[in-house]
Amino acid sequence: MLQTANYSLVLSLQFLLLAYDLFVNSFSELLRDDLVNALVLFIVQDIGILFNIIIIFLMFFNTFIFQAGLVKLLIHKFKGTIFISITYLGLTIGFHVSLLKVRWLLPSWYLWTDALQTFFAFQRITGVLYYYFYKRTIISLGDPRLYEDSEWLRKEFIRVQK
Helix, strand or coil: CCCHHHHHHHHHHHHHHHHHHHHHHHHHHHHCCCHHHHHHHHHHHHHHHHHHHHHHHHHHHHCHHHHCCCHHHHHHHCHHHHHHHHHHHHHHHHHHHHHHHHHHHCCCCCCCCHHHHHHHHHHHHHHHHHHHHHHHHHHHCCCHHHHCCCHHHHHHHHHHHC
16 A cells, blocks of 8 residues: 555655656756756756656555556546656657757758647647546555455456456
């Protein structure tokens, strides 16, 4: 079972990673001329998103639902978050690669290609969805019903078996 102290620590780490991601998305344009620092910030951002995805799956594995073998129920309940998180990671990496590729070739020019604008728009829109779904999921995973046997879980187990 997830202890309150452990959950608070994990929740704090997840919010810290989300805040860093939001910070980099908001202020990365200020490092337009300093490409090496932008590259480092982007790499740390991508690793942070990957860590958030790993932490979510580790929290899934810690639930009683997962341990009871109702993986399908758990995935169904959080499929939106899983899909949005993986999509956001892919779009963020694509945006970073496109941005740095354009800027590395022409560092003194202010150039936005069509592909870069598309990645930017989709990455930011997906980012808003990512923040919402991810925050909702990490708060939902604090529900004690997910970590103990209950009548709700027994009903779901019977429903899934049929």
